[in-house]
Structure formats: C-alpha cells, structure tokens
Amino acid sequence: MTMNVAIRGFLNRRLQFEEHVSIDPYKEGDLIREVAEKHALSFATGALHMIEIEFLDEPNPGERFFRFGADASRLTIPIRGDKP
Secondary structure: OOEEEEEEEEEOOEEEEEEEEEEOHHHHHHHHHHHHHHHHHHHHHOOOOEEEEEEOOOOOHHHHEEEEEOOHHHOOOOOOOOOO
C-alpha cells in the first residue's frame, strides 16, 4: 500500500514548485526528513519560506497537511524548533 503525497514550496505565499510522489506509509518520517534536508538551503538563502506536504489520501482536512518553514509569521500555529 502506498500513500499519494504532494510536496509544495512557497515564497511570499506564492507557489514555487509542486511535485507528486507515492511513498510507503511506514516511511513517512523519512519523506519529511528528506524534504527538509533537500530544501534547507532554500530556507537559509530566502528562496523559500514554507514547504507543505499534503497527504492526498487523508480524508480529514485537519490531518491532511504538514507544513514547516523558516518564517513563523507566515505559518499557522507555528511550533518553535531548536537549531541543530
């Protein structure tokens, strides 16, 4: 069984890219880590302010989206993360 996922990158609330992938649901955490690592430089240079991962098969809108970013003013209910 696979999950269908859309990954989007935003800058100033404008879509910069979108890609669709199918993943193993047991490797969901791996996907989030890989996306974060892949786009970390984009956050550092200001090329992106948010990544959105949409789990397309999830019927509950409250659990369908996972968002993270570098500008808390543009995130809904931001959670502070510690720098490594």
